[in-house]
Amino acid sequence: xxxxxxxxxxxxxxxxxxxxxxxxxxxxxxxxxxxxxxxxxxxxxxxxxxxxxxxxxxxxxxxxxxxxxxxxxxxxxxxxxxxxxxxxxxxxxxxxxxxxxxxxxxxxxxxxxxxxxxxxxxxxxxxxxxxxxxxxxxxxxxxxxxxxxxxxxxxxxxxxxxxxxxxxxxxxxxxxxxxxxxxxxxxxxxxxxxxxxxxxxxxxxxxxxxxxxxxxxxxxxxxxxxxxxxxxxxxxxxxxxxxxxxxxxxxxxxxxxxxxxxxxxxxxxxxxxxxxxxxxxxxxxxxxxxxxxxxxxxxxxxxxxxxxxxxxxxxxxxxxxxxxxxxxxxxxxxxxxxxxxxxxxxxxxxxxxxxxxxxxxxxxxxxxxxxxxxxxxxxxxxxxxxxxxxxxxxxxxxxxxxxxxxxxxxx
Amino acid sequence: xxxxxxxxxxxxxxxxxxxxxxxxxxxxxxxxxxxxxxxxxxxxxxxxxxxxxxxxxxxxxxxxxxxxxxxxxxxxxxxxxxxxxxxxxxxxxxx
Numbered sequence: 001x002x003x004x005x006x007x008x009x010x011x012x013x014x015x016x017x018x019x020x021x022x023x024x025x026x027x028x029x030x031x032x033x034x035x036x037x038x039x040x041x042x043x044x045x046x047x048x049x050x051x052x053x054x055x056x057x058x059x060x061x062x063x064x065x066x067x068x069x070x071x072x073x074x075x076x077x078x079x080x081x082x083x084x085x086x087x088x089x090x091x092x093x094x095x096x097x098x099x100x101x102x103x104x105x106x107x108x109x110x111x112x113x114x115x116x117x118x119x120x121x122x123x124x125x126x127x128x129x130x131x132x133x134x135x136x137x138x139x140x141x142x143x144x145x146x147x148x149x150x151x152x153x154x155x156x157x158x159x160x161x162x163x164x165x166x167x168x169x170x171x172x173x174x175x176x177x178x179x180x181x182x183x184x185x186x187x188x189x190x191x192x193x194x195x196x197x198x199x200x201x202x203x204x205x206x207x208x209x210x211x212x213x214x215x216x217x218x219x220x221x222x223x224x225x226x227x228x229x230x231x232x233x234x235x236x237x238x239x240x241x242x243x244x245x246x247x248x249x250x251x252x253x254x255x256x257x258x259x260x261x262x263x264x265x266x267x268x269x270x271x272x273x274x275x276x277x278x279x280x281x282x283x284x285x286x287x288x289x290x291x292x293x294x295x296x297x298x299x300x301x302x303x304x305x306x307x308x309x310x311x312x313x314x315x316x317x318x319x320x321x322x323x324x325x326x327x328x329x330x331x332x333x334x335x336x337x338x339x340x341x342x343x344x345x346x347x348x349x350x351x352x353x354x355x356x357x358x359x360x361x362x363x364x365x366x367x368x369x370x371x372x373x374x375x376x377x378x379x380x381x382x383x384x385x386x387x388x389x390x391x392x393x394x395x396x397x398x399x400x401x402x403x404x405x406x407x408x409x410x411x
Numbered sequence: 412x413x414x415x416x417x418x419x420x421x422x423x424x425x426x427x428x429x430x431x432x433x434x435x436x437x438x439x440x441x442x443x444x445x446x447x448x449x450x451x452x453x454x455x456x457x458x459x460x461x462x463x464x465x466x467x468x469x470x471x472x473x474x475x476x477x478x479x480x481x482x483x484x485x486x487x488x489x490x491x492x493x494x495x496x497x498x499x500x501x502x503x504x505x506x
Binding site: 103104105166203205206207208209210215223224225226227229232233235236237239240241243 | 415416417418419421422423424425426427428429430
């Protein structure tokens, strides 16, 4: 089917509703979740679908997020397609089991409505929660708006469940900015989504009985999951797990193209999404919804003859090193915007990693860090425009006076 | 013993291709059970309570045998033996 052959229906949904709608279309067997702002609408909406008989899903209302992810892990190990959602403290409570899920190679799909972590108590959007789970072995993709949130959930099952990947995936949406903001979302017909996602497949594995069987718990073909691996083998298993992310590096791009053929929508190459970057001299690198605001600013600056561009990192894990190096090769000054902090560190997570990736590039752009938007603090277009002003000055001077800036903070 | 596998050859998520029979847990122990066949009344309380199933009665020889490949040295058998026929000792003490 091509985009022209498929009749898409336009709905008014916020990001959370768009995610729930996508999950409903993906033929999910088990959803186990616990509500937390700003993720609540996802599970509320989805439980409505189940109650109305619109989704043939086992919905498990667990007593905590630790149990929610564990239920998904167990159901996924038994061969089910599973989904959960969380945010902030809820994601933090899952921490232990996030590592078990990726290490056990169970492809759980999770939406995270990104929110600040206590204390002080704050329910609003920033990236502190999922950045704190950076090294948990999950694939991480961040959407820019409700439409992309819908599209990415559909893609997520196909990526996570690929037999050479078989890893859990986290889809991040900015709390409130995306999760609660009503937007127009073009939706695919149920059967088109079902066909695109397909049935869950399994890698084959040799069991202690000498049989080669699908990698799932099945009483007819018993196998052991989660055994201990000590000094002589743990390292090998962790290295093999990392290879799943390397495969995902390619697969995310393939799924992005394949989805574009179906829907007419694509997000850069799936890993990074650039805007006016080809001839840019100054550029901002950012994750999430802020890229949308920046596009309007870049349009304005381009009208004034300023060669400004944007690189939105869509996939944070696996980190698209080569794509970022190529995209920023000819840029003179780069500002990396981080919606979270790494207290006591030299800049925040996206900055440190991106600057590291560009260390070997010659000539190397000047790279600075802007920490912003913590606890949901708004960044208006005129404020954001000042970052491009700073970059223009840095490019002209040939060096930066300050590497890490707390942007939008009362000094 | 077979050559240890590389990261490319190990099974996904550590699914074992051998049963636990090949994984000898007996070398975890500090103390080992020393059984006195003279004192033993063949009640087999030790065999029933052994968490590893490492104690077996051989009726053909009228003997109680301890499989030290799997005995973890917990000492439950010695503690529960009504005839005090089992004592736990360090291997070097025994030698």
